[in-house]
Amino acid sequence: MARYRLFLLILPAAIVFTAFFLLPLAQLFVIGAGGKDGIAAYAAIVTDRNYRASLVATVLLSGGVTLATLIISGIAGVFLTRNRFPFRPAVTAMLTFPLAFPGVVIGFMVIMLAGRQGLVGDVTQWVFGDKLVFAYSMAGLFMGYVYFSIPRTILTVMASAEKLDPKLEEAARSLGASPLRVVWDVIIPGLMPAFVAAGAICFATAMGAFGTAFTLATRINVLPMVIYTEFTDQANIAMAAALSFILGAITWLVLAVARTAAGSSVAAAG
């Protein structure tokens, strides 16, 4: 009876998982191997110079975005949790605002800030006589990704910072630790589970994000853009599928490793 009930309970999840994950992925894998190069299409990701470069660029960009986001959200999250000031709820709400925007809008905002007619360009033109434009490059993409990654991260960090025991910091200080040392020895280890969980989501989102890159420039060499180009311009459906599969696999691998690390650090944090 219990076994039967358990089966019933797990059935909806199993159907969704099979229909929307296993089957498409299997299909994707088959299509990826069904081109003129066959299964070798999968090797192209490392053998082809262009594909390899875009893979490395995508992973580095996502890693950099994750790191920058964690640093910014960590500091801001702890500050917002620890301090009470007028308009604090408004500031928190504003920081979570980008959640509402599609990637296209965020790309548009990056252009308004750092594009050819952007604010940064105007200011640098006025001060240095030279226009600084970085919207249509990796730097612009980096900025846009950090911008939309902060909300997801900051909420997790704040929930975790809420639970940090201030007595731990007082104990460390009474033992002679400077405030900076307390951050390193107490606050960061205390927030580590949140950093790992939020960082994994942040990384995965940055790996797969498309709208912002598409808005900024079709020439930016990140994997989702390459997949789009292969699919639409070259009509190389098999290669697009193979690249998609690998993008998914790498992201999944990073998430799995992060989850394992989070699991052990959660256990250590008791």
Place this chain on the structure above:
Amino acid sequence: MGGARTQGAPDGTRMSGSDSDALRPVSVRLERCGKTFADGTKALEPLDLEIAAGETAVFLGPSGCGKTTTLRLIAGLEMPDPGGRVLFDGVDVTALPVEKRNVGLVFQSYALFPNMDVRGNVAYGLRVRGMAKPEREKRVDEMLAMMRIEALAHRRIDQLSGGQRQRVALARALAVRPRALLLDEPLTALDAKLRDALRVEIDALLRRLGITAIYVTHDQAEAMALGDRIVVMEHGRVAQAGTPREIYQAPATRFVAEFIGTMNRLAGRAEAGRFVTAAGAIPWPEAPAGAREILFRPEAVRLSADGETPHLAGAVISAFFMGDHTRLFVAAGEGAPLVVEAAARRHFARGDRVGLVVDPAGLLTLKDSA
């Protein structure tokens, strides 16, 4: 006490070589230390207090009385309101943050670092101070041995019981040889049996080390057992400071009288060497003229023996068998029932008439009730 002395002495780094094997306890003085929090709450009225080097002072009072705030002022975790000063051995340390004061802190919630094992916790203060590894390891071993937790050295914190955690916290606080040890309700989170055992152990430890200790608790039994001196606090003020004996036997205020131990109270009037109440008269040659109320502990009253003339007459409301004695609540006169201890062997039922004899040596009056 000029500014020059403030510079050198109270740094947190005097921890190496020759003076490493001796604890040098300091005297602690608070001068006009008040504390008003940012939201305007007055936690502490300006307070003057001196704690001698090596003394164990217990701050006792109900929650919100300012005892923890006082401890935090001494620790350097809070700044007193302007005009207040904190002095260690006569040196002004008011401006020194906690990490420069070299005081040991022990909390109710243990506050052990969950990302380090027992050894890591005990070694932390020494590591932060940059003590060389061989010396550090030796000191940690000493501390683990002193608290009898050697076997736990490599355990994670979540693998320890509450009592073990508090031992680790004590070892960690004492490892850096603090100039004073500050304990904030260290036993409150433990169950009763463990609390008693650890209390005895902490008492022995404090005596042996001769360290200046400031102990905050709301538990009067703990305060009586541990304190050289008890500072009873109420509403951000010191209600009375004195030895446990003084506090118990000669409470200065009604609050102290009723907060410490059990106190019986009877209304009446002093009259020709007696104190006359609605339940009878107690012979009391030294009765102060004009006394309207007397107080006495349960041990100053007993049931009258057969044939003896009782001072007071009453009726049993309830009786609790405590093992070694029976605790009676007796209605006598108006007001709250009297608490009386009787021999364990006798049985009582509700409504039993009893006679009471009061020892006049145990009678107290308070100024505000005269």
